[in-house]
Amino acid sequence: MVLAFLVSFPLGSIFVRLPHDKPNIAHAFSLAVSTFFLWPLLGMGRGLLHLLFSCGVTYLIVVFNRSPNMPWMVFFFVMAHILYNHARRTFIGLDGAGDITFAQSMMVQKLSLFAWNDLDETQLATRLQHVPSPLPFLGYCFFFPSVLAGPSVDYATYDSLILGTIYDISPPGVSPAQAKANKRRVPYGRKRVAYLHLLLGLGFMGAYALYGAKADYHRILEPTWWTWGKAARFGFVNFAGLIARTKYYGAWSLTEGACILTGIGFNGYDPETGRTLWNRARNVNIVAIETAESFKVLFDSWNCRTNVWLRDCVYKRLTKKGKKPGTKESMATFVTSAIWHGVEPGYYLAFISAGLLTSLGRQFRHYVRPYFLPPASAPTSAPNALPKYPYPNLRKRVYDVIGWIMVQINLNNVAASFVLLDLKDCFRAWARMYFYSHVLIIISTAFFHFGGRRALRKGLEARGISTTKRSIPKDVPSVQVSPPSPPREEMDPKDLHWIRHALDSPSQDGGEGMGPDGGFVEELMSGAETPRNETPRGGTPVRVSKEE
Template sequence: MLGDALFEKLASVAGAPISQIKLISILLVSFPIASLYGRLPAKRYNVAHLYSLIVSLIYLVPILGLGRGTLHLLFSCIGTYLIVVILRGPLMPWTAFIFCMGHLLYNHISRLVAGTPTSEIEITFTQMVFVMNLTTFAWNVHDGRRKVEDLDTSQRATRLDHVPTPLAFLGYCFFFPSMLIGPSFDYATYDALIHRTLYQNPPSTHGAKQDVKSTTPQRRPYGRRRVAYLHLLIGLIFLGFYSTYGTRAGYDRVLTPVWKQWTWLQRFGFIQFAGFTARTKYYAVWSLAEGACILTGLGFNGYDPKTGRSLWNRVQNVNILSIESAESFKVLFDSWNCRTNVWLRDCVYKRLTTKGKKPGTIQSMATFMTSALWVSPHGVEPGYHLAFVTAGMLTSLGRQYRHFVRPYFLPPAGSSSSLSKRVYDLIGWFMVQSNLNYVVAPFMLLSFRNCMTAWSRMGWYSHIIIALSMAFFQLGGRRRLRKGMEGRQAKTKPSFKLSPPSPMVDEKQETDFKWVRHALENQGEKGVHADGGFVDRVMRGAETPGTETPRTVDEEPFVHKQE
C-alpha cells in the first residue's frame, strides 16, 4: 500500500498497530486538505463534489488498502439512491433503513467470523457513518414529499424537495473530513456548505468582529481557523496521553493476577483512571475529525445570541467539558457521541412515534436495540449489550433522583446557591463518573466471561447501587419523597427576583483567550442539530408513569439544557 514503509516505521516507534497510525495520519493530513477545499471556486459545485470523492478514495484504497470495502460502501450508496428514486410513499425510508442496516450487520458478522481484532481498521467503521448519512438522506427526501404542515421544526429544516444528482450525492457520502469516523450530518447542511448559503445567517448586532464578512455568502465568518486548530491541538494532546497510558491503563489489567495484590483504594482508583484513559482515544479522533470539518466551513451554526461570537458546533460529536464535569447521566450521555444520538432520534425514535401521541416502551427499546446493532465493533458482542442495559438503568435512576431527591438540596427561594446544593452536585459528579467508569469495562472487554470476571473483581459496586436505589423507590421511597416535598412547598412563599441583562461582549476589544472556553463549552443555543436530552426522553417509556407531565415528541422541542 501507499507509504507502508513510512507507516511501519512510525508504528514501531509509537508501539501501535499500523492501521491506527494510518488513521491518525489521515486525520492530520485532512487539515491542509480542508484548507485547500476552502479555496475551491465558489460556483464550481461539481469540482467540490469531485474533490471530496477523489480524496476519500485515495484514503480508502491506496492508503488503507480497503479496496473491497470501498465496493461495499458504493453498494450501499447506489442501493440507497435507487430506493429513494424508485420507491415513493411511507415504505421508502424504512426500506432504505433495512437495506443499510442489513448490509452493515452482514459485514459485522463477517468480521466476527473472520476473527478480525478490534484494533484493526476495516470498512465497517466507515460503513457505520455511511448508514447514518444514508438513512438520514432517505428520511429527508421522504419529508420533502410530505406536506410541510405535517413536519416538525427540524424536519422542515432538513427536508429535500428534490433528489440531488448522483455526483452531488456521492460528494455528500464521501465528504473526506468525516467519511472515516464521522461526524454525520444531513444533506441539506452539505448542500448549504457547497452553495455557501450556510453563512447567510444574519450577523449579530453586538459589534462583533464577524459583522463585515458574514453579510457575504461567499465568505466564511470569523473564527473558523482558530476554532479548527484548537480542536487539532486538543486532539493531539489526548492522542499523546492515550499513547502514553493506553496500554498501562487498560481494563484487561483487571483480569490479571496483579489485581489481587492491590488494596481496595488502589483498585477503585485504577478503574477511574482506566475509564478516563479509554475516553481519551475517542476525544482525540473526534476532535481531529471535527476540527477538519470546521476548517472546511461545515461547522458554522450562526452566532451566540449573548456574545455575538460565531458558533462552530453544527456537527459537534462530543463535549469534553460537559462529560468530565457531568453531575447527571442525562448531561453525560447527551454530550457523548452527539451526532449518533441525533440520528437515533430523527431516524428511529421520532419515526416510530405517532404524531400527537406520547412515545412509550416500544419506541425506547427499538431505539436502544438499533444502537446496539449499529455500534462498533459490532453489536453482536455481549459486552455492548451489558453496557447499554446498565447505562439505561443508571439513566432511569438518575432521572428519579433528580425529580425526587434533588429538590431537597436546592437553595431557598431568592438565593442563588447554598452549601447543600454544592455538596449534592459534588456527590452527583462523583457518582456519575465512578459509575461511568464501571460501565465502560464491558464496552472494552467485550466477551461475556471477561465482563463478568471484571465486574466481579470490581465488587459489583454499580449494580449494588442500582439494586438498592430501585428497591428504595419501589418500596415507598418515591411516595414519601413526593409528600415531603409537597409539605415543604406549602410552607414556602413564592418570591421573584429580576436580574439585570448580561452585558454584550465585543470581540474587537478582547485581548484574552475567552474564545477558547466559548468554543469548548458552547452547545449552540441557536438552531443546533444537537441531541437535546434525547437519552433522557428515550428512558421516559421505561420509567414509572406519573413522575412528570407527559409530552409528545412534537410538543417538546429538542433543545439542550445544562442541568
C-alpha cells in the same frame, strides 16, 4: 487513521477555497480524498466496495421508489448491511484491513438522513427538494473530514457548504443588505477554533498513546489484579475509564477541527455577543462529560450527532402523530443503537446498565434533589454565594459534588463492558470490581420501589413543594462576561477567550436528549417507580407524569 485525520487539516484549507460556482470540483475532491484514505492509506479496498454498495443501493431506492415506504426500505437495508459486517467481524475475526464497520456506521447515518428528513419543522427546513445527481450524492457520502469517524450531517448542510450559502446568516445588528455587501466569504474565527481542536485532539491522542496500555481494562483480568490493594484497584478502574475516553476525545476533536476548516462547522452568530459559532458539527462536549452531575447530561454530551440521528430517524419516526412515545418506540431505538454499535454482548450490557443508572438519576433529581435546594422564599443573592448560584448554596453544592462523583465512578465501572465486549470477560471484570455499580442500582431501585419514593414525596409536600408541578427555583444561568468579537485589526492572536466561547456554546440541534438505550430502560422503570395515580393516606390522588 490518525494520519488521515491530520492530513484532513491542510486539505480542509484547500477545500474551503474551491470555487462555489463549480460545485463538481468540490464533490470530486472529497470523493478522491476519501478513496485515498480508505484504499491506499488504510488498505481497505474491499471495505470501500462495501461503502459504495450501500451508497449505490440507497440511491437506486430513492430514485426509483417514491412510495411512503421508501425511507423505511433504505433504513432497513443500511442497518442489515452493517449488521452483516458486524457479524463477519465478530464471528469470522477480520483483521484491521477487513473491518469497515467504523466508517460504515457513519455512512448508515448519512444514508438514512438522506432518504428521510421531513418529520417536523426542524427537518422540513433541511429536506431534499430534488434528488441530486450521483456525483454530489457521492461527494456528500464521502465528505472526507468525516468519512472515517464522523460527525454526520444532513445533505442540505453539505449542499449549503458547497454552494457557499451556509455563510448567508447575518451577524446581529447587520442588515442582510450590509451582510451581502461584505464580500468576505468565510466569517472570522474558523482557523483559530479549528486549530484549537487540533491541539486538543493531539493532546488526547498523546495521553492515550502514553497510558492506553497501562490503563487497559484487560489488566483487571490478569492474576496480578489481586496483589493490588483495594484503593489501588478502585483508582485503576476510574483511571482506565478516563484514558479509554481520551481515544474518542482525540478522534472526535481532530475530525471536528477538520470539518470546521472546511467551513461546515459554521453555525451562525451568538445573538448576545455577536461571536461566530463553529459548533454545527460538534460530536462531543468534553467539559460537560467530565463535569456531569447527572447521567442525562453525560449521555446528551457524548456522540451527539448519533443521538440526534437516533432521535430523528427512529424515536420520533415510530411515534404516532398526537401520541407520546411508549415502550415500543423506546425498545426499537435501543435495538437500533445496539445493532449500530455491533453484536458483541458487552455493548448490550453497557447500554442496559447505563440506562438503569440514567433512570435512577432521574428519580433522585425528582425526589431527592429538592431537599438540597433553597426554598422559593430564599433571597436571590447572598454575600458569599458562588456567581452561578447567587443564593445560599452550600447544601446544593454538596449534592452536586456527590452527584459528580457517583456519575464518574459508575460510568468508569460500566464502561468496562463497552471495552472488553466478551460476555465472560465483562462479568469477570465486574465481579473483580464487586459489581459495585449494580449493587447500587439494586439498592436504589428497591428503596424507591418499597416506600422510599412515597416517603420522599410526603416530605416534599410537607415543605410545600409539589411533585407534579414543581415550584422549585431554577438554577440561575451563567452570566456571559466575554465581550463581542472585536474587529480584525483589534484581535489579539494570543486571546483564546472568545474561541472558548465558541467551543462551549450549544449546538443548533434542540429537542430532548437520548440516553444510551434510547430510553427503553427508563420507560420500563418509570412505570414501576412513578405510577400514574397514587393516593396518599387521607388525601386526593397525586398525578405524576412520565416527563417528570
